[in-house]
Amino acid sequence: MAARGGPMEPLANIDDTLRFSSPCTFHQFIIFGFGSINICLGLAHLTLIIASIYTFVEPPIYLLSSIADYSMIQIISDWSVLLVDSKMPLVTAALCVIGLAINIFGLVACIKASAKKCELKLTKIFVVLCGVLIFAWICLLIVYPLMPRFVDKTILDSHESFIRDYYQIEKPQEYVTAHWDRFQEVFRCCGIRNASIFKALKYKNESLAVVPFSCCKNLDVEDCTKHPTYHNSYINLPCEMYILDISRGANLTVKLVIGMAILMYLFLSIHALTILCEHELKRHYKQLRDLEKPKLLEEHKNE
Numbered sequence: 001m002a003a004r005g006g007p008m009e010p011l012a013n014i015d016d017t018l019r020f021s022s023p024c025t026f027h028q029f030i031i032f033g034f035g036s037i038n039i040c041l042g043l044a045h046l047t048l049i050i051a052s053i054y055t056f057v058e059p060p061i062y063l064l065s066s067i068a069d070y071s072m073i074q075i076i077s078d079w080s081v082l083l084v085d086s087k088m089p090l091v092t093a094a095l096c097v098i099g100l101a102i103n104i105f106g107l108v109a110c111i112k113a114s115a116k117k118c119e120l121k122l123t124k125i126f127v128v129l130c131g132v133l134i135f136a137w138i139c140l141l142i143v144y145p146l147m148p149r150f151v152d153k154t155i156l157d158s159h160e161s162f163i164r165d166y167y168q169i170e171k172p173q174e175y176v177t178a179h180w181d182r183f184q185e186v187f188r189c190c191g192i193r194n195a196s197i198f199k200a201l202k203y204k205n206e207s208l209a210v211v212p213f214s215c216c217k218n219l220d221v222e223d224c225t226k227h228p229t230y231h232n233s234y235i236n237l238p239c240e241m242y243i244l245d246i247s248r249g250a251n252l253t254v255k256l257v258i259g260m261a262i263l264m265y266l267f268l269s270i271h272a273l274t275i276l277c278e279h280e281l282k283r284h285y286k287q288l289r290d291l292e293k294p295k296l297l298e299e300h301k302n303e
Contacts, residue, residue, distance in 0.1 A: 014282035095128065115210045120279060123272050130269035134262055142260045156240060159192045167198060181214035189239035210234075 191197045
């Protein structure tokens with residue numbers, strides 16, 4: 001018995017290791033756990049993407065949300081208006097689809113790798129993809145704080161574009177222009193860099209208007225909108241500094257987006273790497289078993 005058991009003991013150890021390392025219920029728990037984490041991170045990430053997009057390209061909402069006396073119900077109403085009216089939901093939807101596709105691809109790759117017929121190609125591709133994305137997000141996190149002038153210019157330009165789009169048309173959507181009017185009334189400012197942005201307004205069919213009512217020092221006096229020489233009748237202070245102060249406060253949202261993306265792809269890549277390492281370990285032990293088994297059987301026969 002001792003002679004029979006001695007030579008076969010290494011083979012038994014290899015079999016035990018191989019059995020322990022095979023993908024089974026334990027791996028399903030890993031997939032479920034990482035899948036749950038990634039779904040939560042993905043939803044949080046997409047929410048932050050939407051918030052950051054509207055921070056930089058849809059002026060009224062985040063500006064109005066900073067006004068203390070503006071009710072939450074009205075802010076939610078404003079969000080719904082701009083969601084319907086703006087083109088930005090297309091950009092947001094595209095980013096959401098890309099993020100969701102990457103998550104689904106990763107989970108499918110990991111599930112296939114855990115199946116009996118192991119398909120590791122998808123998992124390897126996914127690990128490389130995660131590595132590239134993590135590197136790109138880290139670069140963005142480093143570069144973003146170094147370009148404040150570009151960010152400020154982009155924000156101010158987007159606001160000027162907003163005014164041109166909504167104030168200088170014959171039939172403006174009043175529910176949209178009202179948002180900016182409200183901002184100017186609260187902060188007692190007029191225009192972005194100066195009041196000349198309102199020149200030749202067609203706002204509310206007032207072809208002679210130079211500034212909207214919200215720029216008037218005395219809101220009861222309508223003459224200030226039509227007499228450009230009466231500089232004392234309307235506010236000369238531009239809204240630039242208020243916009244930039246509020247926008248810079250929103251930079252945290254952008255950093256959270258980047259950080260959440262790095263964390264999400266890091267979790268996904270760790271999950272995929274765990275599966276690849278386990279399969280590599282299994283393959284190694286299987287090769288070792290195949291090499292040792294004939295030798296051990298031959299020794300057992302000779303004895």
